[in-house]
Amino acid sequence: MLKWLDERTGWSSALVRLGQTPVPGGARWSYVFGSALALTFLVQAVTGLLLANFYAPSSTTAWASVAYLQREVTLGWLIRGLHSSGASMMVVLVALHLLQVVVWGAYRAPREVNWWLGLVLMALVFAFALTGYLLPWDQKGFWATQVATSLLGETPLVGDWLRRVIQGGGDYGNLTLTHFYALHTILLPGTLTVFVVVHVRLMRRHGVTPLRASGDSQPFWPHQALRDVTAMAIVVAIMFFSVLRTHGAPLEAPADPSSAYDARPEWYFVPLFQLLKYFPGRLESIGALGVPSLIGAVLFALPRFSRRAAAAVVLTILGGAAGLSLLAHRDDARNEGYRRGRARADADAKRALELAALGVPPAGGTAVFDNDPERRVRQSFETRCAGCHVLDGVGEERAPLLTGWSSRAWLTDFLKQPDAAKYFGKTKKLHGMKPVKPVGDELNALVEWIFAQGGGDVDAALVARGETIWTRESCDDCHSADGKSEGVSGAPNLAGRGTLAWIEGLIRDGGGPLYFSDHNEMPRFGADKLSDEDVAALARLIAAGRTPK
Amino acid sequence: MTRRRLLGALVGAVATAIGVALAVPAMAFLSYPARRRTVYGGGEPIDVASLASLPDGKPVRIVVTAPERRDAWTRFTHVTLGGCWLVRDGGDVRALSTVCPHAGCAVDWDAPTGAFVCPCHDSRFSTTGERLSGPSPRPMDALAVELHGGRVRVAWQRFKTASVKKEPV
Numbered sequence: 210m211l212k213w214l215d216e217r218t219g220w221s222s223a224l225v226r227l228g229q230t231p232v233p234g235g236a237r238w239s240y241v242f243g244s245a246l247a248l249t250f251l252v253q254a255v256t257g258l259l260l261a262n263f264y265a266p267s268s269t270t271a272w273a274s275v276a277y278l279q280r281e282v283t284l285g286w287l288i289r290g291l292h293s294s295g296a297s298m299m300v301v302l303v304a305l306h307l308l309q310v311v312v313w314g315a316y317r318a319p320r321e322v323n324w325w326l327g328l329v330l331m332a333l334v335f336a337f338a339l340t341g342y343l344l345p346w347d348q349k350g351f352w353a354t355q356v357a358t359s360l361l362g363e364t365p366l367v368g369d370w371l372r373r374v375i376q377g378g379g380d381y382g383n384l385t386l387t388h389f390y391a392l393h394t395i396l397l398p399g400t401l402t403v404f405v406v407v408h409v410r411l412m413r414r415h416g417v418t419p420l421r422a423s424g425d426s427q428p429f430w431p432h433q434a435l436r437d438v439t440a441m442a443i444v445v446a447i448m449f450f451s452v453l454r455t456h457g458a459p460l461e462a463p464a465d466p467s468s469a470y471d472a473r474p475e476w477y478f479v480p481l482f483q484l485l486k487y488f489p490g491r492l493e494s495i496g497a498l499g500v501p502s503l504i505g506a507v508l509f510a511l512p513r514f515s516r517r518a519a520a521a522v523v524l525t526i527l528g529g530a531a532g533l534s535l536l537a538h539r540d541d542a543r544n545e546g547y548r549r550g551r552a553r554a555d556a557d558a559k560r561a562l563e564l565a566a567l568g569v570p571p572a573g574g575t576a577v578f579d580n581d582p583e584r585r586v587r588q589s590f591e592t593r594c595a596g597c598h599v600l601d602g603v604g605e606e607r608a609p610l611l612t613g614w615s616s617r618a619w620l621t622d623f624l625k626q627p628d629a630a631k632y633f634g635k636t637k638k639l640h641g642m643k644p645v646k647p648v649g650d651e652l653n654a655l656v657e658w659i660f661a662q663g664g665g666d667v668d669a670a671l672v673a674r675g676e677t678i679w680t681r682e683s684c685d686d687c688h689s690a691d692g693k694s695e696g697v698s699g700a701p702n703l704a705g706r707g708t709l710a711w712i713e714g715l716i717r718d719g720g721g722p723l724y725f726s727d728h729n730e731m732p733r734f735g736a737d738k739l740s741d742e743d744v745a746a747l748a749r750l751i752a753a754g755r756t757p758k
Numbered sequence: 759m760t761r762r763r764l765l766g767a768l769v770g771a772v773a774t775a776i777g778v779a780l781a782v783p784a785m786a787f788l789s790y791p792a793r794r795r796t797v798y799g800g801g802e803p804i805d806v807a808s809l810a811s812l813p814d815g816k817p818v819r820i821v822v823t824a825p826e827r828r829d830a831w832t833r834f835t836h837v838t839l840g841g842c843w844l845v846r847d848g849g850d851v852r853a854l855s856t857v858c859p860h861a862g863c864a865v866d867w868d869a870p871t872g873a874f875v876c877p878c879h880d881s882r883f884s885t886t887g888e889r890l891s892g893p894s895p896r897p898m899d900a901l902a903v904e905l906h907g908g909r910v911r912v913a914w915q916r917f918k919t920a921s922v923k924k925e926p927v
């Protein structure tokens with residue numbers, strides 16, 4: 210079978226030839242970086258393909274799908290983590306590879322073209338990192354990438370056009386994700402593959418460059434092969450280890466364009482980020498584009514440099530980057546505001562992921578927070594109650610105020626002016642209650658008695674006194690407080706008024722005999738409109754106003 | 759020579775180890791949808807009509823809407839699952855999926871002939887769903903019905919088309 214295939218393709222002789230490729234100066238550990246990079250790229254391709262099976266690039270689904278694959282799909286966290294640590298690994302290996310090539314003098318004639326191809330490959334690796342960072346559409350990726358695209362827009366002449374083309378319009382949205390996704394998964398991999406093939410072909414044409422010229426050489430197989438494959442194993446082991454240690458790449462809260470988020474790029478862009486701090490205002494584009502362009506130009510011209518000078522240049526660049534990263538780190542450590550923001554973002558991220566377990570509403574992204582019971586109840590208040598009631602500044606004033614509803618302060622104010630606009634001033638049938646006459650201590654006592662109907666900590670002596678005032682002032686001409694009898698002209702029975710059960714009953718049917726009976730104007734919220742849980746949550750929300758914090 | 763072989767075998771072993779370390783989690787990840795449900799909700803009985811509103815013997819077409827449905831990461835509310843024909847028979851109700859068992863077209867009711875007709879390839883069914891004629895491999899698919907306090911509840915389900923056996927998809 211293999212023989213049959215070999216006769217037609219010659220694959221085994223090709224392999225043998227590959228194995229016999231001479232390694233000048235003998236097998237060396239210093240030659241392993243290229244193949245380690247190739248393997249990392251392969252890992253990225255495989256994990257990327259896996260992730261693509263569960264990822265949906267749109268502003269409504271990106272975050273939700275990543276959250277899903279991160280927490281629901283078997284080993285999703287591991288695959289995503291490997292893809293992320295693979296990106297870091299590529300940057301590290303690119304730097305090591307570059308350093309090795311420079312120190313060994315492999316960048317010089319006749320290998321200039323391959324050196325330049327290597328530089329293009331390096332740029333592609335950074336482009337991969339940049340485009341991939343946005344795809345989860347979380348706070349971190351969203352804000353960090355904003356910085357990158359707005360800097361791109363600063364490019365002279367074509368900047369604005371370029372930015373709009375790449376980000377799919379003037380603003381971030383669906384097209385930004387589809388564009389970045391196409392770049393990240395189709396254009397960049399295709400381009401990189403072509404360049405890698407040419408790069409490797411050229412490398413095989415010229416051979417590796419031994420540090421010191423020596424006559425003897427060794428075939429690739431098996432000595433160099435063993436070194437290469439060992440390096441690959443170490444790289445993969447480091448990636449696994451870092452993913453297991455951190456439980457994969459973090460996923461922050463969904464992108465929220467309205468939030469204040471102090472963005473930091475991924476570590477390999479931090480030097481550039483720090484550099485921008487030193488180029489204030491209009492000079493920023495010099496820092497953002499000028500410095501990297503300068504570095505690019507110097508690296509391009511490197512084949513004209515001696516080995517010593519070239520090594521000095523590359524070490525300066527790497528050292529400078531490391532120094533800038535340290536400075537950035539120190540700045541953040543000293544920045545109290547940043548640390549607080551960071552803690553908040555972490556808490557948001559945790560909460561968002563928990564809530565995503567219930568499924569993300571179709572609006573996607575930040576709509577995941579609607580799963581939060583607190584948000585849900587506020588939403589049902591907005592849709593069901595806010596047309597007539599005001600609560601915490603939300604809603605219209607057509608029926609009694611619900612902010613601090615039936616707290617002592619609310620009751621005191623209400624008793625003084627029941628027909629004020631914020632209470633029953635705007636209802637049609639519910640009128641006729643007169644302001645109560647008692648003031649000062651007597652009013653306080655009456656309020657305490659009414660408050661006591663809803664339970665909670667009360668002053669018993671004051672309640673007892675309040676009850677006598679309630680009778681004396683003939684409140685019971687209209688109101689009952691026995692929990693059984695219907696009041697006059699829609700005056701509610703005050704027994705249990707303010708308890709959760711009382712509020713729930715009112716929401717379900719305000720026209721009940723113990724509530725506003727035939728004077729009721731509030732819609733009934735039956736089981737078809739609000740579930741038991743929704744009613745209970747609303748009751749809790751309203752009752753919370755009785756005891757302001 | 760043996761040393762060479764040994765080194766070669768070692769290379770193979772390390773390479774295989776790398777491959778396995780990556781392939782095993784990759785397979786576990788990729789096969790998730792084969793082992794787990796990715797879409798759920800809506801299979802439970804859903805309130806669709808009151809018994810009193812159904813005329814005796816005359817099929818009524820209704821739409822089954824699920825209050826909530828999970829599709830991988832998205833939680834939809836009020837999702838249209840599909841249609842079904844309700845046929846009342848005294849105090850009993852039969853629910854027949856509108857999905858034709860032949861190739862999935864929507865089966866219609868032909869009042870003049872008093873039979874269900876599929877417009878695509880002209881399969882005909884009786885009011886009980888029995889196949890009368892046409893290419894359909896089996897009777898119309900009955901759905902589980904629950905009567906509860908004068909209300910009709912239907913558990914909507916999709917079945918494999920073009921097979922003699924009625925199997926849920």
Ligand code: FES
Nearest residue numbers: 858860861876879
């Ligand atoms: S689909 Fe109904 S008869 Fe073919």
